[in-house]
Amino acid sequence: MTLPTDAPASTYTVFASGPEGGFFVEKTLELPTLGRNDVAISIICCSVCYTDTMIATQAEGQIAGHECIGRVDFKGEDVTNIEIGDIVGLGYIRSTCLQCSFCLSGQEHMCPKIKTFVDGIGGFANASIWDSRFVYKIPESIEPRHAGPLTCAGASVFGALYGYNVSPTSTVGVVGLGGLGHLAIKFSKAWGCKVVAISSTREKEQDAYAFGAHEFIYTKDPITTSTKMDYIINTVAGDLPWGVFVNLLESNGTLINMGVCPKDTMEIPYIPVLFKQLRVVGSLVAPRHVVKKMFDFAALHNIRPEIEELEMSTKGCREACRRVIEQRARYRVVLNVPERLAL
Known part of the structure; x- marks a missing residue:
């Protein structure tokens, strides 16, 4: 994957919703050009939230997934908070305006111009591009497979405790x-x-x-x-x-x-x-400063989600969504990018 700012985009693999609800299709697409504040990430794993199942069954071609962990491979020229090689998490929020009263008061999850994971490449893929200002470094003591569910589920419940x-x-x-x-x-x-x-x-x-x-x-x-x-x-x-x-x-x-x-x-x-x-x-997800506090708290108190693991594939995505919809997941399903798709 080579993504200098002015270079042609590289290809990546996604698992998009198919013509029938609950089915997935493996596709090769062009990765968008890297923006000044963006980072290009090779995805390691992505866990499945109930919201993902709603997105995946709404229409054909949807790329769900927002509890994902990956490695930073490239960064835009204005990125200062993330370094190449960092293991990072991506959550529900993709970006906000960073200028409204909500954003300026640390409540960017209330921004009227918020963009979420559905406004671009979701985590059911082997790569993604994300606004670096909404990317979180993962503490070394937390494994990627355990960190994934914390980016949304963990941040949401921590946000409720902290916010109220x-x-x-x-x-x-x-x-x-x-x-x-x-x-x-x-x-x-x-x-x-x-x-x-x-x-x-x-x-x-x-x-x-x-x-x-x-x-x-x-x-x-x-x-x-x-x-x-x-x-x-x-x-x-x-x-x-x-x-x-x-x-x-x-x-x-x-x-x-x-x-x-x-x-x-x-x-x-x-x-x-x-x-x-x-x-x-x-209580809706959590703003950035609370997500960062959540990761520190989880690392300090050794809080880890209970997970089941599947391979990220058409079959794996389908089975993971089925377990979540049928309330059979114990307690979060994590999709691991297989070696054949690792970047």
């Missing part, structure tokens, strides 16, 4: 024990909180305790716990029994929603929200 000022004396409930939920338990435990896992899957109870939960609530049984929670982090993508979660909150408690609900409305009981002074909020 969760204290180490708080009791935190985590709804859902999937890719985000299991990391929310691990980060909350390392944060110093009492952690309550809330799940509709009884088989995940022992996993929840292994991840650091202090209590497990199985939502298909009558809920008898006396524990009240200061925060509940919802990681489930779906319409849920919101009244149950509201009743589990302590006065002045906060329900933080991270899962993508298919409905435009939430049926929240009004009286407890009023008399207990509750907050119902959302």
Whole structure:
């Protein structure tokens, strides 16, 4: 791969969504010319987020993937924060304007001109070009296969804890024990909180305790716990029994929603929200300075996602997305670029 700024683009391999949902096609494309602030990255691995499955099944030709790790091979002339040879992570955000009030106040994930991984080459590929200002050096103590899920899932749950000022004396409930939920338990435990896992899957109870939960609530049984929670982090993508979660909150408690609900409305009981002074909020990924703090925190506290590994191929991409959609992933699926495609 040779990418001087004025040179012709090189070819790379992608795994794009095929004509039928859930299928993938291997293609060879031209890598765009390197911009002044860009880095060219040889991808090592990419884990699969639920958002990727939504993108991959929407239309033919989509190149999903935004939890990827790679090696910097070339950089633009204005790049100062990244060096050639660095192992870096790419996340949900590709770039922002860096000039609006949100960007200037460290909230670039709220930028109205935000560009995400779908606005270019996603991580289901063996190479990509990314704005270096949204690329993160990976601590040497974290392996690429474990770092991938942290770039989005880890950053998102850490961003919720950090952004809503969760204290180490708080009791935190985590709804859902999937890719985000299991990391929310691990980060909350390392944060110093009492952690309550809330799940509709009884088989995940022992996993929840292994991840650091202090209590497990199985939502298909009558809920008898006396524990009240200061925060509940919802990681489930779906319409849920919101009244149950509201009743589990302590006065002045906060329900933080991270899962993508298919409905435009939430049926929240009004009286407890009023008399207990509750907050119902959302949390979307994380700004750059928080992502950097997350990697430092994960390295310090040895926080690693639980992963399954597959080869990045048409078959591997299809199987990974299927496991995520069917909620069979334990707990994040990582696609490794095979030797035949390594750059």
